[in-house]
Every structure is written in structure tokens, then in C-alpha cells.
Amino acid sequence: MATSKITLAKGLNMGLRKAMENDPKVLVMGEDVGKLGGVFRITDGLQKDFGEDRVIDSPLAESGIVGTAVGMALRGYRPVVEIQFDGFVYPAYDQIVCQVAKLTFRSQGKLKMPMVIRIPFGGGIGAVEHHSESPEAQFAHTPGLKVVACSNPVDGYWMIQQAIAHDDPVIFLEPKRQYHADKAELDESATPEPLFQSRVVRTGTDVTVLAYGPTVKTALKAAEAAAGEGKSLEVIDLRTLSPLDMAPVFESVRRTGRVVVTHEAHVNLGMGAELSARITEQCFYSLEAPVLRVGAFDTPYPASRIEEEYLPDLDRVLDAVDRTLEF
Amino acid sequence: MSQSADFGPDLVEVFGPSQQDGGPELIQLLTPEGERVGHPDFSFDPGEGQDEAEVIRGFYRDMALTRRIDTEATALQRHGELGIWAQLLGQEAAQIGAGRALRPQDFVFPTYREHGVAWCRGVDPLSLLGLFRGVDQGSWNPADNNFGLYTIVIGAQALHATGYAMGVQRDGAVGTGDPDRDTAVIAHFGDGASSQGDVNESFIFAASYNAPVVFFCQNNQWAISEPIERQTRIPLYQRALGFGFPGLRVDGNDVLATYAVTKAALQRARDGQGPTFVEAYTYRMGAHTTTDDPTRYRLSDDVENWKLKDPIARVEVYLKRNGLADDDFFASVQAEADDLGVHLREGCKALPDPKPLSIFDHVFTEITPELEEQRDGYAAYLASFEGAH
Ligand SMILES: Cc1ncc(C[n+]2csc(CCOP(=O)(O)OP(=O)(O)O)c2C)c(N)n1
Numbered sequence: 001m002a003t004s005k006i007t008l009a010k011g012l013n014m015g016l017r018k019a020m021e022n023d024p025k026v027l028v029m030g031e032d033v034g035k036l037g038g039v040f041r042i043t044d045g046l047q048k049d050f051g052e053d054r055v056i057d058s059p060l061a062e063s064g065i066v067g068t069a070v071g072m073a074l075r076g077y078r079p080v081v082e083i084q085f086d087g088f089v090y091p092a093y094d095q096i097v098c099q100v101a102k103l104t105f106r107s108q109g110k111l112k113m114p115m116v117i118r119i120p121f122g123g124g125i126g127a128v129e130h131h132s133e134s135p136e137a138q139f140a141h142t143p144g145l146k147v148v149a150c151s152n153p154v155d156g157y158w159m160i161q162q163a164i165a166h167d168d169p170v171i172f173l174e175p176k177r178q179y180h181a182d183k184a185e186l187d188e189s190a191t192p193e194p195l196f197q198s199r200v201v202r203t204g205t206d207v208t209v210l211a212y213g214p215t216v217k218t219a220l221k222a223a224e225a226a227a228g229e230g231k232s233l234e235v236i237d238l239r240t241l242s243p244l245d246m247a248p249v250f251e252s253v254r255r256t257g258r259v260v261v262t263h264e265a266h267v268n269l270g271m272g273a274e275l276s277a278r279i280t281e282q283c284f285y286s287l288e289a290p291v292l293r294v295g296a297f298d299t300p301y302p303a304s305r306i307e308e309e310y311l312p313d314l315d316r317v318l319d320a321v322d323r324t325l326e327f
Numbered sequence: 328m329s330q331s332a333d334f335g336p337d338l339v340e341v342f343g344p345s346q347q348d349g350g351p352e353l354i355q356l357l358t359p360e361g362e363r364v365g366h367p368d369f370s371f372d373p374g375e376g377q378d379e380a381e382v383i384r385g386f387y388r389d390m391a392l393t394r395r396i397d398t399e400a401t402a403l404q405r406h407g408e409l410g411i412w413a414q415l416l417g418q419e420a421a422q423i424g425a426g427r428a429l430r431p432q433d434f435v436f437p438t439y440r441e442h443g444v445a446w447c448r449g450v451d452p453l454s455l456l457g458l459f460r461g462v463d464q465g466s467w468n469p470a471d472n473n474f475g476l477y478t479i480v481i482g483a484q485a486l487h488a489t490g491y492a493m494g495v496q497r498d499g500a501v502g503t504g505d506p507d508r509d510t511a512v513i514a515h516f517g518d519g520a521s522s523q524g525d526v527n528e529s530f531i532f533a534a535s536y537n538a539p540v541v542f543f544c545q546n547n548q549w550a551i552s553e554p555i556e557r558q559t560r561i562p563l564y565q566r567a568l569g570f571g572f573p574g575l576r577v578d579g580n581d582v583l584a585t586y587a588v589t590k591a592a593l594q595r596a597r598d599g600q601g602p603t604f605v606e607a608y609t610y611r612m613g614a615h616t617t618t619d620d621p622t623r624y625r626l627s628d629d630v631e632n633w634k635l636k637d638p639i640a641r642v643e644v645y646l647k648r649n650g651l652a653d654d655d656f657f658a659s660v661q662a663e664a665d666d667l668g669v670h671l672r673e674g675c676k677a678l679p680d681p682k683p684l685s686i687f688d689h690v691f692t693e694i695t696p697e698l699e700e701q702r703d704g705y706a707a708y709l710a711s712f713e714g715a716h
Contacts, residue, residue: 297698299698
């Protein structure tokens with residue numbers, strides 16, 4: 001059994017490499033992805049091994065990157081685009097929303113858009129503005145785009161490969177503060193679960209906590225802390241944000257009757273709003289309390305010295321857990 | 328096999344030989360060796376009633392102090408006082424030349440690296456540090472010094488500059504002949520930014536409306552790890568003509584030439600003759616930012632070669648060789664730099680962290696009831712901890 005201990009950055013790097021080995025049509029495109037290996041080193045070493053035709057350092061223009069990736073996909077390639085930071089995806093927003101998301105629909109399935117747009121997202125790294133954002137809801141709200149978020153090294157390795165192999169465009173969100181944080185054991189011979197599936201990462205009986213990307217770790221820590229106080233939290237890593245995989249969520253909520261959703265994005269019209277609506281529609285009679293949301297405030301991302309105040313943390317999740325239990 | 332189509336110009340023939348050495352089109356008035364040289368179209372004019380040597384000493388002082396700001400900020404980042412710093416090492420002449428060519432009524436749209444221009448505009452360098460320390464997102468008031476907020480989203484400010492210039496036009500503040508009224512706008516950006524849609528669209532708008540804007544591009548040869556060749560096959564300044572306005576390539580390490588060329592371009596804008604593109608040909612001697620490691624993508628030989636073209640050293644040589652500045656002068660600049668260093672070190676550490684509830688301030692001109700409720704809820708939440716401890 002080939003196992004190794006890897007970081008999320010390494011998992012993504014290995015996954016990309018594997019995908020490129022398996023399919024010569026897979027290309028990597030973006031700013032500084034070549035020699036530098038990307039500012040987070042996720043594409044480290046790929047250009048050296050696969051050449052400049054497959055690992056493409058692009059001119060500095062996001063609309064250009066995604067727009068040409070559309071053309072590459074039309075020509076039969078599978079482009080994997082790196083957006084350097086979440087806040088810089090917007091110059092490409094038009095291409096993503098008006099073109100990437102719609103070409104399959106418009107062509108009645110004659111055209112495919114097997115493209116992955118990788119976006120390092122979320123805060124907590126002490127960065128200057130535009131480097132810490134959580135734009136997922138804007139993409140999940142766009143029909144025709146699939147949106148997934150990995151939360152750990154092993155998922156990073158498998159999910160990036162699955163996203164690349166998938167025939168629809170996938171917005172692939174990577175929690176940048178986790179890139180070089182925790183290591184996990186990877187077994188490359190294991191069979192991964194399907195990409196568009198949520199996963200119960202900790203079982204519990206009192207409250208269901210829904211999280212994805214960077215807040216999975218927060219939720220798990222909260223569950224640990226709550227256990228010390230005799231409260232049992234079930235944590236679900238959503239993994240897929242569009243389509244949502246609600247079955248495990250409904251199953252859990254029907255047992256616990258209480259839900260807290262947490263994400264780094266603003267609460268207003270965030271993923272929590274959609275989750276809350278669906279849970280209310282499907283589990284109304286099981287609910288003991290309203291679904292509570294813990295996210296960022298509805299303000300622009302603040303200066304980094306107070307970002308920890310802005311982002312949902314352990315205490316805010318526990319506070320919501322208490323409120324739902326006391327309801 | 329069909330005959331290959333043979334049309335279109337030979338790029339080298341049309342646009343000149345290279346990106347490498349600046350090419351023959353490089354406008355230079357002070358060589359790297361500190362020699363004054365002439366140029367058919369541009370000359371250094373210190374301004375009416377100004378003593379030439381004094382003005383050049385002033386440039387030297389500006390550049391030396393700007394470099395000191397950069398060195399101090401870099402050190403502050405290393406000591407954990409700043410989250411990140413965008414270094415300008417090597418680009419002092421480009422920024423001081425452009426900054427000193429401005430009149431008070433002109434307006435500047437900077438990137439995140441325009442510390443030298445900020446200096447010329449009278450922005451306290453300490454306030455630049457706030458953004459990089461993470462205590463604010465730009466604390467200076469753009470109206471105080473006609474110096475806009477730093478812009479991190481590459482190229483966005485080029486459109487803002489153009490729109491501002493269109494406003495200037497509508498205010499009748501171009502072409503009146505009144506030197507205190509006629510106004511120019513300057514947009515700063517890098518070579519990488521020249522690829523952005525926003526920048527290219529700003530060229531279109533500026534040309535279409537003949538807006539009084541100068542596009543000042545510091546071609547420092549690198550956009551993080553990507554060399555200039557990734558952004559363009561022709562010298563950047565040549566692009567301007569295709570958009571319908573003139574482009575010039577100036578030695579961005581020559582403060583006299585940069586000053587002369589920018590001054591002329593700004594005057595052209597103020598006179599109502601429209602936009603100019605200035606490519607300041609320079610080199611990013613440091614890393615892209617303090618988090619970057621340039622050894623991964625460029626040769627130290629290149630850096631060594633550019634060291635010989637240092638923008639400050641050539642002015643020093645010129646002043647000394649011609650007896651235009653004595654030891655006292657250089658000592659006084661040094662002393663001033665030391666004071667500035669103290670100001671920055673002490674001031675930076677004293678910059679207060681923002682208060683948590685300030686997150687809700689200024690999202691709108693007036694807080695909405697919805698946001699007020701969020702703020703009050705958060706205040707109560709914070710207070711609940713105080714009670715608990
Ligand atoms: C829209 C956008 N995309 C990407 C980035 C990340 N980024 C910051 S600086 C930079 C390179 C800029 O190069 P250039 O325009 O040449 O200016 P320089 O930094 O060299 O002064 C990049 C890609 C950004 N800030 N904004």
C-alpha cells in the first residue's frame with residue numbers, strides 16, 4: 001500500500017500531475033503557474049516535466065485566461081485554469097457566467113466544457129485586500145457551473161482528478177489557509193468516493209454542523225470542544241456546493257433536529273441561505289430549532305488585523321450550537 | 328503544399344530590435360555613468376527661475392529617501408511588523424521623475440508600488456504602511472494630495488484615471504492656458520498590467536475622447552515570475568500608436584529623462600492634446616513582494632547587469648564629478664534618511680489595530696438598519712465574553 005503524509009498543497013500537486021499523466025489533453029493555464037509553480041506552488045514542477053505547451057504561463061489577464069481556455073476546450077483539451085487569488089476572478093466573471101456556464105446548454109449538448117477553474121479561496125492568511133474572499137455563492141447561483149470545495153489533503157488529491165475528468169465546468173475551491181497547514185495520510189490505491197457527494201466527517205446526535213472548505217476544520221474543533229461539555233455534534237463536509245448533495249444532510253437533520261451552517265462567505269444570500277431553505281422544506285417536522293448560519297458579516301473583507309473577528313471561528317460556531325440547543 | 332502567406336510586417340524591422348537593452352528609441356539624458364547627453368526632442372528643464380543643480384540635488388534627495396522608505400518597510404516586514412511589502416528598489420527614478428513632473432492640481436492613480444510618487448505628493452510614508460500592516464486599506468485622503476488609493480486589482484485604475492480625465496474635460500480644466508487650472512491625470516501600472524482588458528479599454532476610451540491622461544507604465548521587465556516577453560512581442564510603447572496616441576520609451580532609471588518626458592506628456596494633456604503613453608524602461612531589482620522568491624525564475628546575472636544602471640548612483644556620480652554637491656549635502660540627506668527611518672519604525676509599531684466593530688463602518692455612507700442589527704448583535708456577543716472572564 002503506497003501511503004504518504006501530505007499537505008493539501010502537495011495533494012493538489014500530486015493530483016494534477018496524475019491527471020496530466022493519465023490524459024495528454026489536460027492542460028494547466030494561469031499566471032505564474034510555470035517556472036514559479038504558482039504563488040502557492042500548487043503547480044510546482046509541472047512545467048519542468050510536462051513542458052510549456054501543457055503548463056502555460058499566461059499573460060496577466062483573467063478574462064483572457066478563461067476565454068482562451070474555452071477555446072482550448074472547444075478544441076478538445078481539458079484546461080485546468082488557476083486563478084491566482086479569489087479576488088482576481090472577477091475580470092473573468094463574464095467569460096465564466098456568460099460562456100463557460102452556458103455553452104453546453106446553448107448547443108443542446110453538442111459542445112462540452114470540461115474545464116476546471118481552480119480558485120484559492122478564503123481568508124486567515126493576513127493578506128491585503130482582494131486576497132481572502134469567498135465568492136462561491138456567486139458561482140453556485142449560476143446554472144451550468146458545478147462548484148466543489150476541498151477541505152483536506154486527501155480530498156485535494158482525489159477531487160482535483162475527478163473534477164478534471166468530469167465533462168462539465170467545475171469551479172474548484174481550495175481553502176488557501178489549509179494549503180500548507182495539516183498533513184494527512186494518502187493511500188493512492190484507495191477508491192475515492194464520488195465527487196458530488198457530501199460526507200459525514202464526525203457522527204453525533206445533538207446538532208448537525210454543515211461546513212465546507214476552511215470551516216470544516218473549525219467545525220471539527222467545535223465538535224471536539226462541545227463533546228467536552230457533553231454535547232454531541234455531527235459534522236458534514238459538504239464538498240459539493242452545486243449540485244448540493246442533500247441526502248446525508250436530511251438524514252442527519254432528521255436525527256438531530258438542529259442545524260448550524262458555517263462558511264467564511266457573508267451570511268446574506270450565502271450557501272447557508274439555500275441550505276436552510278432546503279432543510280426547512282424537507283425536514284420541517286423534524287426541526288427543533290431554526291437553522292442557524294454562522295458566516296462573515298455583510299461587509300467587505302476588512303483589514304487583515306481584524307480578519308479573525310470577521311471570520312466565523314470556534315467560539316461563534318459554539319455560540320450558535322448553544323443557541324440552537326436552547327431554542 | 329500551398330504557398331505560405333507572406334504578408335504583414337517584419338516586427339523587428341518595424342518596431343526595432345529588442346526588448347533587451349531598451350533599444351535605440353530609449354530616451355536618455357543621463358547615462359548610467361553619470362554623463363549628461365542630449366536628445367533631439369527632449370531636454371531637462373528645471374523650470375523657470377529654478378537653479379538646475381538644486382533641482383537635481385532635490386531629485387537625488389527624493390530618490391535616496393524613497394529608497395530608505397523601501398528598505399525600512401522591507402525590514403519591518405522581516406520583523407513581522409508588516410504582513411507584506413511591495414518593494415520598489417530600482418524604480419526610484421521612474422517614480423520620482425514622474426512624481427516631480429506633476430502639478431498640484433494633477434491627479435494620480437497609483438498601483439500598490441507607487442511609494443515614490445506618494446512621496447512626491449506629500450503623502451506621509453507611514454500611512455502607506457497601514458495597508459501592508461493590515462490595519463487599514465489605505466488611510467490617506469486622496470483629496471488631500473490628489474493621490475488616489477493604491478489599487479491591487481491589476482489595471483483597474485487605468486479606467487478610473489481615464490474617467491477622471493473625462494471629468495476634467497467636462498469641467499473645462501484643459502486647454503485654457505491657465506497653468507494653475509489646466510489639469511492632467513496620470514495612471515500608473517506595470518508591464519504585466521498592459522495585458523489586462525481594463526488597461527486596453529482605457530486606451531480606447533482615452534483616445535476616443537482625447538482625454539487628458541498620461542498612461543505611465545513602469546516596465547520593470549517582470550510581472551511576478553513572468554518576463555516582459557510573455558506580455559508583448561513588440562516594445563510596449565509602440566502599442567500606443569495603434570490605439571491612436573503617441574507612445575514614448577524613456578530610460579526609467581534616468582530621473583532627468585523621466586522627468587522631462589513625463590512633464591511634456593502631462594503638458595500635452597493639459598493643453599487638450601489628449602493621451603500619451605510613457606513606457607519607463609526600468610528593472611525590478613528586488614522581489615515582486617517580500618513573499619516572492621525571484622531566484623526561482625530569473626538569473627542573478629540580469630540583476631547584476633541592472634545594478635550597473637542604478638538610478639541613484641548615476642545622479643550621485645554626476646553631482647560629485649561636476650562639483651554640484653559636497654559631502655555636507657550627502658551627509659544631510661543621510662541624516663534625513665535616518666530620521667525618516669526612525670519615524671517609520673516607531674510609527675509603524677504604534678499604528679493601532681482597528682477596533683472589531685469598525686468592520687461595520689463605512690460599508691455605506693450611512694449604516695443600514697440591517698447592518699446596524701448585525702453590529703449590535705456582534706457587540707452583545709463580544710460583551711458576553713467580557714462578562715464570562
Ligand atoms: C486582476 C489581478 N490579477 C492578478 C493579480 C496578482 N498579481 C499581483 S501583482 C501581479 C503582477 C503585476 O505585474 P506588473 O503589472 O508588471 O506590475 P509590477 O508588480 O511588476 O510592478 C499579479 C499577477 C492581481 N493583483 N490582480
